[in-house]
Amino acid sequence: MPIDAAKALAAEPRSAEISWDSKDVQLYHLGIGAGIPATDPDELRYTLESRLHVLPSFATVAGGGKGVVGGIAGPGLDIDLASVLHGGQTVVLHRPIPVSGSATSTSQVAAVYDKGKAAVLVLRTEAADADGPLWTSDAQIFVRGEGGFGGERGPSARLELPAREPDKTVDKAVREDQALLYRLSGDFNPLHADPEFAARAGFDRPILHGLCSYGMTLKAVVDTLLGGDVARVRSYTTRFAGVVFPGETLRIRMWQQDVSKVQVSVTAVERDDAPVLADTLVTLVETS
Structure with a gap:
């Protein structure tokens, strides 16, 4: 079978040296919609090197890696990309990400869950530099047609929404070319660019990267509720509940x-408020 859970879990962690600079950070920020309006001082924090800070979700692309595509190519894994969807993502920050830097990135399959008609892989990446840990990133990868091997089902807890109106609601437009720009940060899965590949995966056109909507959402929270202070973010987790098509509008509701x-x-x-991100939580560093 294409997934050998025991072999995948027993595989030695893979380490690689990664590096990034201000250009990588700026490209990522542009890929998640930063820079509009171009001269807005709040947007220049994401686009102008002399004022630059780093949105914590940059951890998912730091080093120009292959993203989800690179993570599913290890021992015990022989997977058709057309069967893969990103099911969820968590990033835990150990300290703010520098504008430029280098680190050792260590990756491994942390868990394999059997959901019956699908398997879920948890791909864990830990990054550390000379000063210590920087971040831990867990990607939950949903692989259709690969369940039924008798493994644990894994956690399935859901986060209920508050029974009140959101404190803030922000609408963010997804540009028609957003997936084409975002993929330049490292995730070249053709699902997000090639109409023929998207059709083979069951979509009538390419879909936006889940991690792009993930980044857009965190930026909205930082800008709307945290005064633009990226250092306030301790962790950020979500479940990808539905797809986004370039050209659509994200409605981001926030409860403090x-x-x-x-x-x-x-x-x-x-699409009548079709779900995009669910079970989404940003935990914060408390200020004195």
């Missing part, structure tokens, strides 16, 4: 739960 966390829901406006 207390000083330490923000709960978020993201939907697609043009």
Whole structure:
């Protein structure tokens, strides 16, 4: 069978040296929609090297890696890309990401879950530089048709939305070319660019990277509730509940739960608020 869970879990962690600079950070920020309006001082924090800070979700592309595509090519894994969807993502920050730097990135399959008709892989990446740990990133990869091997089903807890109106709601337009720009940060899965490949995967046109909507959402939270202070983010987790098509509008609803966390829901406006991101939580560093 294409997934050998025991072999995948027993494989030695893979380490690689990664590096990034201000240009990589700027390209990522542009890929998630930063820079509009181009001269807005708040947007220049994402686009102008003399004012640059790093959105924590940059951890998912730092080093120009292959993203989800590179993570599913290890021992015990022989997977058709057309069967793969990104199911969820968590990033834990150990300290703010520098504008430029280098680190050792260590990756491994942390878990393999059997969902019956599908398998879920948890791909864990830890990055550390000379000063210590930088971030830990867990990608949950949904592989259709690869379940039924008798493994654990894994966690399935859902985060209920608050029974009140959101504290803030922001609409963010997804440009028609957004997936084409975002993929330049490293995830070249043809699902996001090639109409023929998208059709083979069951979509009538290419879809936006889940991690692009993930980044767009975190930027909205940082800009709307945190005064643009990226250092306030301790961790950020989500479940990808539905696809986004370039040209659509994301509606991002935010609930400030207390000083330490923000709960978020993201939907697609043009498809009657179809779910995009669910079980989404940003935990914060408390200020004195």
